[in-house]
Amino acid sequence: MTAVVFFVLLLSLVSGSHAWRCLGAPTLYQARQIDASKGLVLATNQLQQNFFLNGLSWSYLHGQRMKHITTGDTGTWGVSSNNQLYKMIGGNFTRVPGLSLSQVDAGGDGFLVGSTGSRAYCLRTAYARVFKGAGSVSWSVLSSYSLKYYSCGLYGCWGVDTIGRVFHTRSVNPNSCSQTGWQVVSSGSLKMKMVEAASNGLVFGLSTDGKVYLRAGVNAGRTHGTFWSNIPMGVAMRHLSYDLGRLWVVSNAGNIMFCMH
Numbered sequence: 001m002t003a004v005v006f007f008v009l010l011l012s013l014v015s016g017s018h019a020w021r022c023l024g025a026p027t028l029y030q031a032r033q034i035d036a037s038k039g040l041v042l043a044t045n046q047l048q049q050n051f052f053l054n055g056l057s058w059s060y061l062h063g064q065r066m067k068h069i070t071t072g073d074t075g076t077w078g079v080s081s082n083n084q085l086y087k088m089i090g091g092n093f094t095r096v097p098g099l100s101l102s103q104v105d106a107g108g109d110g111f112l113v114g115s116t117g118s119r120a121y122c123l124r125t126a127y128a129r130v131f132k133g134a135g136s137v138s139w140s141v142l143s144s145y146s147l148k149y150y151s152c153g154l155y156g157c158w159g160v161d162t163i164g165r166v167f168h169t170r171s172v173n174p175n176s177c178s179q180t181g182w183q184v185v186s187s188g189s190l191k192m193k194m195v196e197a198a199s200n201g202l203v204f205g206l207s208t209d210g211k212v213y214l215r216a217g218v219n220a221g222r223t224h225g226t227f228w229s230n231i232p233m234g235v236a237m238r239h240l241s242y243d244l245g246r247l248w249v250v251s252n253a254g255n256i257m258f259c260m261h
């Protein structure tokens with residue numbers, strides 16, 4: 001049984017004008033990765049077992065284990081330990097033949113993005129939304145930069161390359177996967193391990209040393225924003241996701257919290 005322990009971890013955390021308050025989520029032993037969209041919260045643990053948050057505890061998703069899972073507009077997807085892609089169909093993770101991927105993100109409106117660890121790919125609507133277990137899918141190259149982590153939100157897609165630089169493209173066409181071109185957003189001493197772009201336009205970064213940042217100044221006219229604003233967390237984080245007012249974070253120690261402001 002999952003022990004349910006709620007505790008106020010950190011009270012008023014002040015970052016610029018934003019004060020974030022974090023609470024402990026129901027305990028998931030040795031959590032590793034989290035992804036939230038449209039109210040659904042998915043997480044993986046060290047054994048690559050997969051769960052969704054169900055009130056006060058985590059419910060186990062049976063079948064194929066995933067090292068990385070994502071949920072969003074095109075459905076729920078996962079990547080297994082041997083880099084095979086799966087899509088949730090009829091309650092089962094079902095194999096999607098094609099590219100070997102280390103990470104996927106379903107945050108884009110109508111398309112899926114994935115990284116092979118060194119290159120980014122895009123799965124257009126005709127495949128991503130429609131795939132229901134038969135046939136194969138065909139991926140489009142999204143960027144020739146050496147990108148290891150991708151996330152798409154309201155204002156385009158964000159990528160992190162293998163040395164922690166952050167890239168952004170203003171828009172990706174879900175029907176063709178064509179894009180507006182990539183630009184380097186930050187390449188200084190602040191090295192990111194991941195960037196997560198939410199469907200409401202907020203963009204969060206997680207640095208290689210586990211610090212959490214909110215991208216300031218992101219709007220329709222300036223989709224890459226202005227600077228990274230630190231959100232103090234007290235402990236180092238390994239993963240994060242944002243949905244419906246909650247910033248979900250997984251600490252290096254494997255604890256899950258959610259923060260609101």
Ligand SMILES: *[C@@H]1O[C@H](CO)[C@@H](O)[C@H](O)[C@H]1NC(C)=O
Binds near residue numbers: 089090091
């Ligand atoms: C899910 O997978 C199981 C085991 O392969 C199978 O028996 C079942 O019919 C599948 N369910 C659906 C709804 O496809």
